[in-house]
Amino acid sequence: MxxxxxxxxxxxxxxxxxxxxxxxxxxxxxxxxxxxxxxxADQVRRTIGNEGVFYVPAVVWECFVRELEAEPCLRDLPTPRQQARIDEHLRRLEEWRKNGRKFE
Known part of the structure; x- marks a missing residue:
């Protein structure tokens, strides 16, 4: 889904x-x-741009890094419900591998 x-x-x-x-x-x-x-993040993306300009003002970059580092989704362990979904997905992958299916 x-x-x-x-x-x-x-x-x-x-x-x-x-x-x-x-x-x-x-x-x-x-x-x-x-x-x-x-x-x-869009501000950083636009500052970096598509034309090879790779300078991001330090204050913007530091703020962005702090915000990302504080995001729970990047550091929290999966909840039991999330872990069950992960385990089910891994179980299906293993079953497919045992049946000779390949992933690319």
Whole structure:
């Protein structure tokens, strides 16, 4: 199953309007934080550019590195549910290999 389509700001606001709970508010705050990280990544990408310009102002780069290093998804262990999905995927791969299927 692939990812769902991204939600627009209006769709996110409508979700909160339907359920203005502290939990939904916290999730929306996390989405905003991640959006800001993506915007800064885009700022770094645009600064580096496609024309061989590889200079990123130190303050931008240091801020970006700090933000990435603080991201839980880069350092947290998988949750039990995530680990179960990983294990199932690895089990299927092993089964396919045993049956002579190759991956490229």
């Amino acid at each position: 692939g990812h769902l389509s991204p939600l627009t700001a209006a769709e996110l606001a409508a979700i909160y309007d339907r359920d203005p709970s502290p939990s939904v508010l916290r999730l929306l705050q996390e989405i905003r934080r991640l959006h800001e990280t993506i915007r800064r």
